[in-house]
Amino acid sequence: VRPTRDLTSLADEALMARVRDGDERALATLYDRHGRLVYSLARAIVPGDADAEEVTEDVFVALWTAPERFDASRGSLRGWIATMARTRSLDRVRSSKRRQMAHERAAVLSDEGTAVALAESESAEERVLLADVRTSLDRALSVLNDDQRRAVELAYFQGLSQSEIAAALGEPLGTVKTRLRDGMSKLRASLSAPQGAPR
Amino acid sequence: MTDSRWSDLAGAYALDALEGEEKAAFEARLALDAELRKLVDEYREAAASIAAAVPERAPPAALRGRVLARAREARAPAAGKGSGEPRPRSSVVPWVLLAASLAGLSYVGLSNRSLRQDSASLIVEISALRDSLASTEGERERLQTLTRALTGSSVQVASLTGNVERRLWLVWNAEQNLLVVAASGLPPAEPNRTYQLWGIREGDQPVSLGTFNTGADGTAVVALSPGTQPSFEISALTVEPAGGSPQPTTTPFLAGPWRAAHD
Numbered sequence: 524v525r526p527t528r529d530l531t532s533l534a535d536e537a538l539m540a541r542v543r544d545g546d547e548r549a550l551a552t553l554y555d556r557h558g559r560l561v562y563s564l565a566r567a568i569v570p571g572d573a574d575a576e577e578v579t580e581d582v583f584v585a586l587w588t589a590p591e592r593f594d595a596s597r598g599s600l601r602g603w604i605a606t607m608a609r610t611r612s613l614d615r616v617r618s619s620k621r622r623q624m625a626h627e628r629a630a631v632l633s634d635e636g637t638a639v640a641l642a643e644s645e646s647a648e649e650r651v652l653l654a655d656v657r658t659s660l661d662r663a664l665s666v667l668n669d670d671q672r673r674a675v676e677l678a679y680f681q682g683l684s685q686s687e688i689a690a691a692l693g694e695p696l697g698t699v700k701t702r703l704r705d706g707m708s709k710l711r712a713s714l715s716a717p718q719g720a721p722r
Numbered sequence: 723m724t725d726s727r728w729s730d731l732a733g734a735y736a737l738d739a740l741e742g743e744e745k746a747a748f749e750a751r752l753a754l755d756a757e758l759r760k761l762v763d764e765y766r767e768a769a770a771s772i773a774a775a776v777p778e779r780a781p782p783a784a785l786r787g788r789v790l791a792r793a794r795e796a797r798a799p800a801a802g803k804g805s806g807e808p809r810p811r812s813s814v815v816p817w818v819l820l821a822a823s824l825a826g827l828s829y830v831g832l833s834n835r836s837l838r839q840d841s842a843s844l845i846v847e848i849s850a851l852r853d854s855l856a857s858t859e860g861e862r863e864r865l866q867t868l869t870r871a872l873t874g875s876s877v878q879v880a881s882l883t884g885n886v887e888r889r890l891w892l893v894w895n896a897e898q899n900l901l902v903v904a905a906s907g908l909p910p911a912e913p914n915r916t917y918q919l920w921g922i923r924e925g926d927q928p929v930s931l932g933t934f935n936t937g938a939d940g941t942a943v944v945a946l947s948p949g950t951q952p953s954f955e956i957s958a959l960t961v962e963p964a965g966g967s968p969q970p971t972t973t974p975f976l977a978g979p980w981r982a983a984h985d
Binding site: 563 | 732765768769772773775782789
């Protein structure tokens with residue numbers, strides 16, 4: 524299935540209307556538009572290409588079989604897809620015996636001081652991937668201070684609860700709550716242009 | 723205006739970082755507070771922006787073909803706006819499997835599994851929902867309906883969830899033939915469509931428990947009279963043509979197990 528020129532010019536919401544009507548070309552167009560995001564995010568959370576590919580399949584099949592779950596009044600399609608990708612990736616990590624490996628990856632992502640030692644357990648390719656993620660996140664989350672960023676990243680990439688973050692960092696629960704509240708507030712404020720248009 | 727004790731938790735909730743009673747109380751509040759729901763949606767967009775910060779890696783070229791092949795095998799889109807009548811399902815088994823999967827259950831051994839283990843936390847949710855209703859002027863009737871349903875020795879409760887932040891709380895009082903449905907984050911069904919609730923027993927066809935719709939704010943507290951006994955393992959929600967269907971014609975998108983309210 525190759526998306527036609529007229530479909531690639533359509534915005535996400537118009538494509539979703541076609542998906543609801545069973546237009547497979549619209550699904551292909553959405554995959555071409557957002558597939559990289561889903562795969563890249565999954566790859567940053569799950570420890571392996573095969574799992575990331577399965578997450579990507581799951582996300583787009585869910586979008587196809589239950590498009591009514593997307594509600595444009597509540598946010599962008601890209602945001603919804605990213606949420607699905609994150610949730611499915613975390614589910615996959617939680618349900619596997621590879622949780623410990625993911626813990627190590629989170630430590631690599633959240634603490635440069637331990638990165639070198641922990642990265643020794645990763646392949647060279649994996650170390651390059653994690654270093655890229657680290658650099659990119661540092662830039663994108665620069666509105667947050669280090670403490671806020673660490674708490675937000677542990678919640679987002681590791682799926683840790685507030686109390687789990689407090690335990691992982693050795694900080695009081697109240698401190699972690701404040702960091703998450705302030706960090707998310709800054710992120711929300713930093714969002715400017717609406718998303719969801721063709722890109 | 724939303725109390726700051728709730729809005730302060732919205733960011734953590736959007737990251738799924740709340741847990742236990744705090745999460746239950748927040749979700750109960752969320753069911754009734756449109757301003758808070760909007761705030762959570764905005765925080766979810768903020769959280770999703772973190773994904774955009776991850777450096778992009780190209781998926782394998784073959785993945786596109788696999789995605790489309792799986793989609794082709796899966797059934798057509800569910801709640802087709804403008805797609806004509808939903809197509810009848812040839813077999814109920816995949817539907818039940820999906821509902822069970824959404825409910826967090828495995829189909830095999832469904833009836834033997836203890837469905838009561840989380841009843842305490844669910845009661846906390848419903849109680850918080852009731853408290854929230856009580857705090858809202860003009861919601862007395864809703865409160866009375868919920869309270870009436872919760873009173874009795876044979877009450878069952880269920881919390882239906884899916885992969886999104888829409889949620890249904892169900893309270894079924896068999897003695898009163900009263901099934902209360904409390905919905906949050908559920909946009910009104912498309913024109914000529916309705917939400918239909920199903921009861922599912924392993925090995926049986928789904929049984930319709932009634933239809934309802936939500937208001938413009940995505941919430942509803944409605945009382946149904948199912949006319950059947952609450953002997954189901956799980957319930958699931960679908961979108962159906964107005965008036966409802968004898969059997970589900972679309973994919974369930976919310977599901978959850980039934981539990982006794984008073985163990």
